[in-house]
Amino acid sequence: MLNRKLCLVVIAALAFSPGKLLAEDKPNIVMLFIDDWAWNGSPVPMDDDMQNSHMPVLQMPNVERLAREGMKFRNAYASPQCSPSRVCLQTGQSSPRSGFTVFMNDGRQEYYDQKGYPNFPVIPCVSDMNIDEDAVTIPEALKPLGYVSAHIGKWHMRGDPGDEGYVLHDGDTDNKPGNTLPPGPQQLPNDLTDPKLMFSVTKKAIGFMEEQVRAKQPFYLQISHYAMHEGRECLPATREKYVAHPAVQAYYEKIGKTAQTVKRKDDPAIWFGMGEDLDGRIGAVLDRIKELGIEDNTYVIMVSDNGYRHSFLPGLTQPHHAHKWWVWQGGIRVPMIVKGPGIEAGTSFEGNVVNYDFLPTFVDWAGGNANELKNIDGVSLAGYMAGKTPDDEFLNRNIFFHYPHYRETMPHSAVVSGNRKLLHFYERPDVPMLFDLSKDMGEANNIAAQQPAEHKKLHDEMMAYFKEVGARIPKPNPDCDPAVYKDDKGFAKRLLWGPFEGKRPLEEDEK
Structure with missing residues (x-):
């Protein structure tokens, strides 16, 4: 008997005639998914009026080229950690x-983590x-529309990307393959040629593109990409370009190190x-x-998987609170740029967008009907990228973030609606939190x-949504030991x- 996922894919396939499946005018879609990259972590200002919305020390001419040729998103959101963000996408x-x-x-299927933090x-x-x-993934949604995915x-x-519809993939990879150097305080080796596997990953990806173009x-x-995740690696010659930069030298001095001892x-x-x-x-x-002749029919998306906090340079001020693992802005706000057919060059979009908007957007680009997708939370951004003015319903929709776990964090959740953001900490439900972004x-x-009615409205809507989708919710611990x-x-x-x-x-670094 077919499982539900396969049934949904078969039904979608039957909705399109074979003549439409291989239409040469269907656009290609290239997603550049960057690991652990702060909203202000590139030289492109995510907000042209904010001095600290970019990092001018870093040279990334191709990212700047993307911004010139496409649309940047001032208010793009992701999950506070990489794996959930990838699932949302x-x-x-x-x-x-x-x-x-x-x-x-560790593979437990219980509702609560009873043993991990017994006295918290x-x-x-x-x-x-x-x-x-039964979740339909990007390649499963696009295959009936004539697409092949890598x-x-x-x-x-976890799991096999092939089981989700990818015909070419690297398997169940995590962070480890991207750390090509062993852990430790050592300097870069002079013979490093494929830092973070950037060059081999790109070569394989380009090979896939070439093969599909030949097949029309x-x-x-x-x-x-494994970059920009920690386990810092780069070509030794590229490092040398930055060693002498005054801001880098000031950092060495601040920590009492030199370029040779850091x-x-x-x-x-x-x-x-x-x-x-x-960037290269x-x-x-x-x-x-461009060389393959598909530039005018290819969407390119560049986005980070979660927020971050790059605070290692003296004088670099942070626009956001906290970082990865937290649902404060520092953990969930990310850089995002998109170029492609119908997207006006050099534009920006102010509305809130989130990582789970990509699937319906891709379906629309591919000629499908995103409104027919079931059990999803995202909305298609295709019309807005083509110039449609967003209405109040879109601008004030609720987007949800949920981290019911401990690590260095504590269990907490958030909802963003327009310029309002509510946070809820399960340890302290007596401390209501609301912000005007x-x-x-x-x-x-x-x-x-000052705005208790607004707080109550957003809190009630968030909790009603969590109940509707069956979100796991932490509970008070009767065995809590404050010590x-x-x-x-x-x-x-x-x-x-x-x-x-x-x-x-x-x-200190926010002042």
Whole structure:
């Protein structure tokens, strides 16, 4: 008997005639998925009016070229950790719906993580371990429309990409393959030629494009880079370009090191070199698309899998609070640029978009009907990229973030609706939190006390949605031991980045 996923794919296939399947006018789609990259981590200002919305030290001419030729998204959101973000991208589902909220458990299928944090204030939840069997993924949605799909690089969702419809892939990869050097404080070896596998990943991806162009076959290609994830690596010659930069030299002086003695994991020159090498590989893809004669019929998306906090340079101020693992803006706001047919060059989009919008967008681009997709949370952005003015319903829709786990974090959730953002910490439900992002991007001023009705509305809508999709919700722990909790190594960070009333003090690199 066919399982539900296969049935949905078969039904979708029957909706299109064979003559439409291989139509040569169908656009190609190339997704450049970058790992651990802050909203302000490129030289492209994500907000032209904000000085700290970019990183001008880093040289990325091809990313700047993408921004000139396409549309940048000021308010793009992702999940607070890479694996859930990848599942959102593949399925069009939010993390609360998919149940894949973290890459961090041992295969248990219980609702609660009863043994992981036995004396903490709340009992956190476990996460799903794989993409749900009945979820329709990007290649499964696009195949009936005549597409062939490849996934090159980091997968990090467990399972076999081939089972999700990818005809070419690197298997069940995680972060490890991208760390081509052993851990430790050593310097870069002089013979490093494929840092973070950037060059081999790009070569394989370009080979796939060439093969499909020869076959006149429309394709979806996801290039999931291991950069910019920690385990810093770059070509030695690229590092040398940044060692002498005054900001890098100031950092060496600040930590009492030199270019010869700094640890690899602490060296901003390697991080910058990694970014520039990545940019070169992005440029290689863009150049080959042009050489193959498919530039006018190919969408290129560049986006990060989660937010980050690049704070290693003196004087670099942070526009956001917190970083990866947290649903503060620093963990979920990401850079995003898209170019392709019908997208006006050099434009920007102000509305909120989120990683689970990609699947319906791709279906629309491919000539399908995104409205027929079932059990998804995303909406197609195709019309907005083509110039359609977003209405209030789109601009004020709720987008949801859910992290019911401990690590250095604490279980918490958020909903963003227009310029309003609500956060809910399950340890402290007595501390309501609401922010006006139009005036307070850094989330320093909690206005819940001034706008209790607005807080209640968003809180009730979030909890109703969680109930509707069956999201796992933490519960109070009757065995909580405050002394044990306080002694945990993550307590200081939780205190610093946990809930607060009124106004929080800015951190040193936020001033």
